[in-house]
Amino acid sequence: MKRETQDKKYRYEEVQHRMMRMVARAVYRPGERVPSIRELSRSMGVSLNTVKQAYLLLEDQRIIESRPQSGYYVRPRGFDLPRQPAFSGSELSPALVPSARICSQILSHAGDPGMVPFGAAIPAEECIPSAKLSAIMSGQCRRLLHESTAYAMPPGHARLRVQIARRLTLAGCDMDPDEILITSGACEAVFLALRILCRPGDTLAIGSPVYFNFLDMFRELSLKILEIPSSPETGICLDTLEKTLVSQKPSACLVISNFNNPLGVSLSDEKKEKMVRILARHGVPLVEDDINGDLSFSNVRPSVARAWDKKGEVLLCGSFSKTLAPGYRVGWLAAGRFREQAFRLKMMVSLASASPTQLAVAEFLHSGGYEHHLRHIRRIYAKKTAAMADAIHRHFPAETRITKPEGGFTLWVEMPESLDSILLYEKAMAEGISIAPGFLFSTTPHFRHYVRLNAAAWSDRNAWAVETLGKMARTLMDSS
């Protein structure tokens, strides 16, 4: 009995990955039949249940689909990835970020029970282990009365830093816990990293489209930004990046390397290594935001670019805001050779991060429940993302293209070019639906007809909202 459980736990992933590889290598093409459960069970020497489990996951990932009385088939794509706008490297010039009051509006909608929260990238309520976290925090605060109320001065609670360092081995990093600085979420981590690396007026290279709150932050820091085109299939264009390193001499580069927000794409290991090499050659430090790294749909924790850093010039930012509790504000910054500066800057900016939530997260990681929790929520987000993409496909105008994220929970949706997403935003808001219009994600006009949707907020109860958005989009097209 015990053995079968073990078998289930480990082997279904092997089956899953084997099928994913074969589909990726076009051994089986879209629309073709894949081996039946019985066939694969026999050929791989695993139980029927294990194959069933793997096929369920592959269905969740929209890689295969079952057809009644016929078997399993590689799923036709049905819709394409968004096109990569044509803005080439030679034309790029640094731009100041204009003010956009709308960002804070969208972030505020997240806590408004009257709004369908498709706008901000906030985790699903059912994916937050609130009861367990609260119980753990209570226990920790009772046990560590003084520590729970005293300052956890930078670099922060030691036990938490050790746990984070341990987890980073999964991402290919051999990290000294004493390099890790606890911050108030990844947001503060990125803010501190940029304040260390850039002075007002400096230029920052960044993958485009860009998470909108970052754009607000860049403006606040008086940075000019260089938007390097990023593809939904392969991520940031390294050729363009290298050209601009030469011509524009940015002070730093900021990249969301895994399950990019909004694109959902991760850089391959090869690309991460190459990016680090290129940046090192030009002496440009990298701020790597890995906020979604734990949210891989395939259950494989991707690497971080930092794993290839030999000079301490990759400043790695992470957080538990997407996986455990956004309201705990527990993030971290591993600032490499800028570590001391980071500690001091944190003291000047907010002195320390809250102690009780640091204690709670440390104990959650320590007690071993985190990995189990991740497996649980990754499946939920894979399902939600697929289901929402399906609904968008059904209800939005015909030419709509949607990303197929490999992790995280945002969908980046390209609508027909005539559609202005600001108008859609305004109409949607009037109906109690919050969305993030594409223009917010760039200083260029390339994404005006795009929209980012938070698939974490997908549920049968909210399905009407996608239908309504689709109708609004069609109406706007007709009237344009």
Next chain:
Amino acid sequence: MKRETQDKKYRYEEVQHRMMRMVARAVYRPGERVPSIRELSRSMGVSLNTVKQAYLLLEDQRIIESRPQSGYYVRPRGFDLPRQPAFSGSELSPALVPSARICSQILSHAGDPGMVPFGAAIPAEECIPSAKLSAIMSGQCRRLLHESTAYAMPPGHARLRVQIARRLTLAGCDMDPDEILITSGACEAVFLALRILCRPGDTLAIGSPVYFNFLDMFRELSLKILEIPSSPETGICLDTLEKTLVSQKPSACLVISNFNNPLGVSLSDEKKEKMVRILARHGVPLVEDDINGDLSFSNVRPSVARAWDKKGEVLLCGSFSKTLAPGYRVGWLAAGRFREQAFRLKMMVSLASASPTQLAVAEFLHSGGYEHHLRHIRRIYAKKTAAMADAIHRHFPAETRITKPEGGFTLWVEMPESLDSILLYEKAMAEGISIAPGFLFSTTPHFRHYVRLNAAAWSDRNAWAVETLGKMARTLMDSS
């Protein structure tokens, strides 16, 4: 029975204040006998116990002292207040803040069990209601599972903001809870306020000496500072302030208006009003740091300058770090007409503050235990401050002068001029004693022979450390 408790609760303060006024007006002079408990009980028509209670408080405050078999006497001063260095208004010019690595060292000592923490201004462990706070936080998180883990987006938890607004009525403010932004301590509040009001290279007027972490912050913000001389008796010199407003045109002014760190002095109501009027006349906004406002030894909550602000140009910063729990990181900023900017900036810098600690502080304030707690810790701090000043007086070189704070828990100590406090700092650190040397509190050389000591860390167990410091100071004098 009930009535007598009531009598005790309210009337002993009246007795206390009446005596304080009479001493202040020199109705009774230092060394003179004050009425006996019996006499005063009769003349004021209150119980003996009430007078006893009042006299105990007056003893704590070192205003009177009992002499065996003789009665109560107005306490001779015994030592003088530090002298106000002679740096006059016409000489003042804005200065850049040099780097001082020592600040973060001192702040780190606070959590080091191997150090006597006289350096950082950290509350006493016995004054932190850790058990009660933990219990309240547990209860709140259990009851409000979702809210405790979700973002409390700016301006922050509504119930907490209402409680803060209510308390501000005690300080003479009629505050709209929707103006209050919850921050990660007063530190982040001041940081946000300065980022709103000042650009890099701007000039900031500030009372001198200056809390050293602020100096670090000013350097980080690339501000030039104008140090306005402040007296330990009356606070910032308004004449000099007004002159520099004309000649130097600073972008803002920052003042710790109550129980100033390090001076311990509060501005009188008249002075607060005048300061607000002068600044308004010159269109210079005020950042008012009221972090110690709740810690009055006389149990009377002083006003804030904000109470006289008619233009929304006083940005009031507060915190529960000194009174409840430094590690909870619950502070706030009421940014007046800059409120919207403050909310957005907070989002860019750290998105939100931790939710569980906001819930805990809100409930602590709501359940009514806060005022009782304050009465308790004010007495403790009054005692500690007096006892530590006494010990300094006994052990330090003869010409040493010490402030006589009216609240808070820092002592500002002027040693003989030949003494270099950096040398004292280094010798003390080697013996496991952390102190804050005076040079950290200014860009001028006026305070090199000063030291700030954290009286909250005073205890019989730590008494040896003051004696050791005194010996070190004498040795340094002899060798200089």
